Amino acid sequence: MKILKLPKGKLDLFASVVQQFGELHAPVEQDGKYVFKRLARWPDARLEYDRTILPPKKYFLPPRETLFRYRPGEGFVPSTDGLDQRIVLFGVHACDVYAINILDQVFLGKYKDPYYQARRRNIAIIGIDCTPDKQCFCRSMRADFVDHGFDLFFYDTGDYYQALVGTALGDDMVLATGNLFEPVGPADIDAYKERSWNKRRAFHLDVEIRDLSEIFEMEYESGIWDQLGRKCLSCGSCSMVCPTCYCYDVSDDVELGSRAGKRTRSWDSCLYFNHALVASGENFRRDRASRIKFRFYHKQRGFVAEYGRPSCVGCGRCVSACPVNIDTAQVIDRLRRVEDVGSR
Amino acid sequence: MSKPKVGIFGLTGCAGDQLAILNCEDRLLDLVALIDIRDFPMASSDGNQECALDIAMVEGAVVTMRDARRLRAIRQRSATLVALGTCAVWGGVAAMDRDLDRAKLLEEVYGELGKEYDSCPARALHEIVKVDHNITGCPIEKEHFLAAVASLLNGDPPLYPAYPVCTECRMRENNCLLIERGELCCGPITVAGCDARCPQLRIPCVGCRGPVTDANPASALALFEEKGFDRERIWARLRTFAPVGVAS
Known part of the structure; x- marks a missing residue:
């Protein structure tokens, strides 16, 4: 991997050059929170942000999208709206890049999702390093660092951004700037290592995920799930803001007076009453407790069995978005603690 | 195939849901090309008040004995009954204080005259008759009404969110x-x-x-x-x- 550095003073220049690769989107402030948005002007970008309300998932798997239009006798026409739009996402944190890599496994694995695939191809990612806050546990989830899934990744080392070049496109971006980027020397390497060390020490939360899958297996009947079920509002906020929740619902909007229409998909959540409701009227997860339990099991156990790691990246969004303070890190901690076994 | 016969009615409420239907201005001609609106007192005073209906849509809560009688009569002449708007589905604003002493409330508002009034604790439609489908909202969303008609014409139940x-x-x-x-x-x-x-x-x-x-x-x-x-x-x-x- 190529490693270069960009003088901080030249970031504006870099941002203006990089726009030739697509529409520039970055975190901007919205009433004290942050959202990824198309930049009206570069100074609106907030590269030192905690977390955006929605993860970059919204660019690859929009909350609602039309898949195709259909008409009896004519078949269907896939929707291609916006799929070829070139976007540069500037300022994506490591956990969010990691989450996109997880989504890649789901949408670009055995069954390729053409909509996701097109967007993934056309959206460039420039990552940026961050400082963990009280809700971050990405390090515990091994998602505090990514080695792929981005085109460029910037580390703030004081006077410079040290840049990892992840793809040929990232390299093209570097080349397009002429000689803005410089080679790194021993002092830069030290600066990087110091930053890396400091970040490691900045975490407030530490969640142990080794053998977690097995502990989940053992605690299937734990009283914790009923307690959470009584508290959970089934509002679905945690799923909406989760960078790796990929469940979607598919529905047909029929045109008035015909059997033609359009098929849309929209974000879904396993916390909704009808998520496991099937045609016979049977509901496999009628109780709220079984639904929130399912969400934890899918993230921390089911996904491990299928893909070899939890699908949680420790971004902390579900914690900050839960109206009743259900805290993923705390739940895992409680499950692990011996003294809490009494709750069974 | 003959067009389904439809009736649109209002019990006690603000008529906002019926208004939402009339506000589907650019879709109204498409609508009447597909359904035969036989009885819609708010839109036309010369509806057919007797004929059997395939679909009845009813707005408002049941707040008087007259409302209850009308609702039962509508139910009797209709194959499918759709509750329209929050009042019809959940009782709505009129039902807010339905547990309070009715006679006392009537006296408070109307004085002596109140005793004569036909007034009962507000109820949602399903508390009086069988309701087949609900389109909630205060008022309903135009798009939900149009989508419901499109679904019903195809013999499908209208689907609404089960999330908050x-x-x-x-x-x-x-x-x-x-x-x-x-x-x-x-x-x-x-x-x-x-x-x-x-x-x-x-x-x-x-x-x-x-x-x-x-x-x-x-x-x-x-x-x-x-x-x-x-x-x-x-x-x-x-x-x-x-x-x-x-x-x-």
């Missing part, structure tokens, strides 16, 4: 009024379908669409109390639009 306003609010990436500003926002227990119109404008959800399927009012109540709202205020907010839903 929070879902749509998060999809729109709004700041959370409940968590960030400590406002009494009913988003977590109110059924979606409005695309979080109010929170989008930083106005907390008042629950005008009624409760979501499998709402968790006990946890919501505890949450609101924790935010510093007293029970009376919370109760007043929750029963404003859907006293039937809150009581159940």
Whole structure:
């Protein structure tokens, strides 16, 4: 991997050059929170942000999208709206890049999702390093660092951004700037290592995920799930803001007076009453407790069995978005603690 | 195939749902090309008040014995009955104080004359007759009405969200009024379908669409109390639009 550095003073220049690769989107402030948005002007970008309300998932798997239009006798026409739009996402944190890599496994694995695939191809990612806050546990989830899934990744080392070049496109971006980027020397390497060390020490939360899958297996009947079920509002906020929740619902909007229409998909959540409701009227997860339990099991156990790691990246969004303070890190901690076994 | 015969009626309410139908201006001609609107007193005074109907859509709550009689008569002449709007589905604003002493209320408002009035505690349609489908909202969304007609014409039941306003609010990436500003926002227990119109404008959800399927009012109540709202205020907010839903 190529490693270069960009003088901080030249970031504006870099941002203006990089726009030739697509529409520039970055975190901007919205009433004290942050959202990824198309930049009206570069100074609106907030590269030192905690977390955006929605993860970059919204660019690859929009909350609602039309898949195709259909008409009896004519078949269907896939929707291609916006799929070829070139976007540069500037300022994506490591956990969010990691989450996109997880989504890649789901949408670009055995069954390729053409909509996701097109967007993934056309959206460039420039990552940026961050400082963990009280809700971050990405390090515990091994998602505090990514080695792929981005085109460029910037580390703030004081006077410079040290840049990892992840793809040929990232390299093209570097080349397009002429000689803005410089080679790194021993002092830069030290600066990087110091930053890396400091970040490691900045975490407030530490969640142990080794053998977690097995502990989940053992605690299937734990009283914790009923307690959470009584508290959970089934509002679905945690799923909406989760960078790796990929469940979607598919529905047909029929045109008035015909059997033609359009098929849309929209974000879904396993916390909704009808998520496991099937045609016979049977509901496999009628109780709220079984639904929130399912969400934890899918993230921390089911996904491990299928893909070899939890699908949680420790971004902390579900914690900050839960109206009743259900805290993923705390739940895992409680499950692990011996003294809490009494709750069974 | 002959066009399905449809009737659109209002019991006690503000007529806002019927108005929402009339406001489908650019779709009205498409609509009457597909359905035969036989009886729609708010739109035309010379409807057929007797004929059998394939679909009846009824707005408003049952607040008088006359409402109840009308509703039963509509039910009797209709194959499918659709409750239109929050009042019809959940009792709505009229049912807010339905547990209070009716005679006392009548006297308070109308004095001596009140005794003569035909007035009973407000009820949702399903408390009087069998209701086949519900289109909730205060008022209903035009798009939901049109989609319901499209589905019914195809013999499909209309489908509505089984998730709360929070879902749509998060999809729109709004700041959370409940968590960030400590406002009494009913988003977590109110059924979606409005695309979080109010929170989008930083106005907390008042629950005008009624409760979501499998709402968790006990946890919501505890949450609101924790935010510093007293029970009376919370109760007043929750029963404003859907006293039937809150009581159940």
